[in-house]
Amino acid sequence: MAAGEERQKLFHDIVEHLRGSCRSLTEAYAAFECEDLDNDEAFCDYLDSELFMCDDCGWWAEVGEGDGEKCEDCSDDEDED
Numbered sequence: 001m002a003a004g005e006e007r008q009k010l011f012h013d014i015v016e017h018l019r020g021s022c023r024s025l026t027e028a029y030a031a032f033e034c035e036d037l038d039n040d041e042a043f044c045d046y047l048d049s050e051l052f053m054c055d056d057c058g059w060w061a062e063v064g065e066g067d068g069e070k071c072e073d074c075s076d077d078e079d080e081d
Helices: 005-020 027-032 035-040 041-050 072-081
Strands: 051-053 061-062
Touching: 005 027, 027 035, 035 041, 035 051, 041 051
Parallel strands: none
Antiparallel strands: 051 061
16 A cells, blocks of 8 residues: 555544544544644644534534534534523
């Protein structure tokens, strides 16, 4: 596997590790032994294109779910108030 493909696979694996969880980026970096990705523009862009962290509950939700700042559950809770 070429270096670029390995890097894309790592990005994908980290996103899948975070998806549907409240794990922190620090935990993900440690799990994949890649703390150097913290300021990596390509990784940050990839992450931002796939997931966002809910401002209320810290859940990693898919882009397009909720309002982009809050997951569907937290957005729904706000609508009920």
